[in-house]
Amino acid sequence: MRRRGGGQDGRVLDVLALSFPDLSYQLKACFLYLGNYPKDFDINVERLCQLWIAEGFISQEERGEDKTMMDVAERYMGELAQRIGFTKLPSSIGNLRHLQTLDLRTSYHGEISVPNVLWKMEGLAYLYLPFGYICTEGKLQVDGLRNLETVQNLALDVVHVRDLFTLPNLRRLANVRVKEKLKDLTMVNKYILNSNHQLQHTSITIQICDLRSKDELSLLRQLLGCVCLVELSIDGIIGKLPQYEHQLLCPSLTTLVLKYSLLEEDPMATLEKLPNLRNLSLFSYAFVGKEMICSAHGFPHLV
Template sequence: MQLLSEAESWKLFCRTAIPNNVIDNCPPELKVFGEKMVKKCAGLPLAIVVLGGLLSSKKQLPTVWEQVLNKLQVPFSEGNGVDAILSLSFIDLPHNLKSCFLYLGLFPEDWVIPKRELLLLWITEGFIPQQDEQRMEDTAEDYLNELINRNLIQVVAVSINERSKKCRVHDLVRDLCIKKAKKQKLFEIQNNIVHVPSSCSSHPSTKCRRQGIHFGSGGKFDLEMVEFSNSIAKLENLRSLYLEAYLPGMPSFVMNSWLHLSKLQIKGRIPQLPNARQFPPSLTQLTLEETELDYDPMAILEKLQKLLTLRLRKDSYLGEEMQVSAHGFPRLKVIQLFGLNRTKEVEYRKGWHVKAYSVAGF
């Protein structure tokens, strides 16, 4: 990591700590405290920008900056400047942002995270207050922007209208997420395997903040080679699951163990879906993407008695036709078909009705 000179450090600090700063300097009454804090950052860009992000979220008053400096004095003196700044920045987060922030530790090191995927995962996890779906996404994006403004998340790609499109977290920030998540019994990572506190499974009455799990994989997901901890396989109260991998077959623990699973998202090729009776009985939301099914999935999915929302996204189905029977999907409210480029026709038998229906991509 390349260190900055004193002048460069001060310029970067002023730019990040003072909102709408165009002169790369700070008011005289704040300067004495700012200089002391910047000096302790020892030219480390991450320490400077996170410190700046923390201060930018506060009132620009000498008493406020002095309080921040005092909280950092002891850790700074012990040579733990970066850790101290990161920890203080986490402590300073509003309560509703802390779980969203810690969740970032689940992504692999240097992983580029698509914004929409992250927002939907936060919603699925139950981190976003219950509202209608669009408002929940807007709230989730507000949370993301707050973390970006605090320099805890790095934007790596923006859209045409300059909104964040992809992001990632610094390795040291990710380490903090993992450490704090373990302490708060949200999750633990050992040898790249996610472990959930056993209290979540063996003691349903015990408070457990984690309701969902995201498994991501860059390649084939071989169930005979990957060891899932007992705490995961026995998560009887799990509410949501996101799987991203090539699956030779649907994992039996998804279908048989998690009776309360209500939200399931699968991204990656699956040769065959299980029959309707093998799906979690409480499933209300199902999303399939890039599953590359070569047979009409509706014959199975329409029998899911409690399903409220179905999303078939890019290349989830490779056939030309789909058919829904008159009595299919008895409780379905929303169906979204997107990116099914080979599908030419979707037939709905007379008498079938759904509240919200959207189609794009074929």
């Protein structure tokens, strides 16, 4: 880390050289692993994190009760990214009371620091939160933003789900992420099934390890009856799809992703009746039965 150079490469090396000795053993290993890639190579962050895990760079001791190895790897990525000048939002942004659009999305999926001042920005109509992990004081508040029409990447382990009920003009709720807490899924259901809201488009990602109980299957059944649900991704064990009457199938659902569902019965008899489904993805043990059969007239709009 003593080498200096000109231009952008030299600046990055200069910054890292000041802090490299202070990195933990794991972070040093993760950083040095980047030497395997050629200059200007586009690195897939998820793939890199997986390689770090495979190499044994990610500490099991840092997982915690509700964290995965990938969570820890992405946190490592965030720490390294911050060393070379990445995404901390200043608290003074809360003073922009009349700002209408705040887009915090980046190609970087690590941890990003966001001050808990968004609730002060009364003029916000479009809020795009980072896809990666958000570091903030407590849970990020978005309550009372009466002009808000669009929210994207709303992770309910970071933002209070109850805040949704204080957003009277919300029309687009994109990529709501529900992780492990059944009560959060219950509250999301309660909100989107409420006839008083203005929602026209909702997409939800559910990451709950096991969804096989009667209560959880009932929640899924309710979701698929929601007229504003357009995209649904489920990462967790279902075992079998909820049973519905044909007329209750979600009329708006265009995209469905199932992962680790462990479906034993052929799901096609149910899925092919979704009237507007255009994209269906089955990943990583979504189906573990013997065969799936699609009828000649099923999936009328599948691309």
